Amino acid sequence: MLKVKNVHKSFGENEILKGVDLTVEKGDVVVILGPSGSGKTTFLRCLDFLETADEGKMEFDEIHTDLSHPHKKTVLQVRRKTGFVFQNYNLFTNKTALENVMEGLVTARKIPKEDAKKTAEEALLKVGLLERKDFYPSQLSGGQQQRVGIARAIATNPDVVLFDEPTSALDPELVGEVLGVIKKLAKEGTTMIVVTHEMSFAEDVATQVVFMDGGVVVEKGTSAQIFQHPKEERTKKFLQRVLKPIEYII
DSSP states (O other): OEEEEEEEEEETTEEEEEEEEEEEOTTOEEEEEOOTTSSHHHHHHHHTTSSOOSEEEEEETTEEEETTSOOHHHHHHHHHTEEEEOTTOOOOTTSOHHHHHHHHHHHTSOOOHHHHHHHHHHHHHHTTOGGGTTOOGGGSOHHHHHHHHHHHHHHTOOSEEEEESTTTTSOHHHHHHHHHHHHHHHHTTOOEEEEOSOHHHHHHHOSEEEEEETTEEEEEEOHHHHHHSOOSHHHHHHHHHHOOOOOOOO
């Protein structure tokens, strides 16, 4: 379904990605773990062309492209097949929750307003926020704003949803509600790639765990393989440092 090979990316002299490969099948929940600065977010952004890789190849169903020189048309095709959930929500402050979810449907997809409204309401219902559809971001908690961000990402019915540390900007007591929504989507079969520091979520939900450090994939496997029987010393040290339980709110 989605396969990327040999992704490289530098910022100036600083080489962030040093040849990263990833294969995602339909229905997979791929969780990318690793210390800060390991290249996780940069890699995710390269998949959606929010950053342009210096090198790398992508196969995404019928799309085959060089990540370093994509055609404009290819970028649009890939973005139509993906949804992106940002760390800091990236909502329009002057639009209601409903309008935020509708925006991409109307502007980018050219869907008629009435149809877009119905689709947006269904997405907000999925994340448990339909009753707050007329609220502005300033009237919502951080957790609720991020759930609007998730609704916006799933409203277009993407093939893959990319989550970039979706809980890192949240107060600890709000983390559970957002992870609960993502977990629910995963159980419904949504294909997703999640960059996160939430270990219990990764252990609980991931079909594939990828551990990155220093711009490379150190180790990958099922959640049981990575959490219970890690092979690499770097993986073991990282897990010893970060493992702690979390609470879900569903």
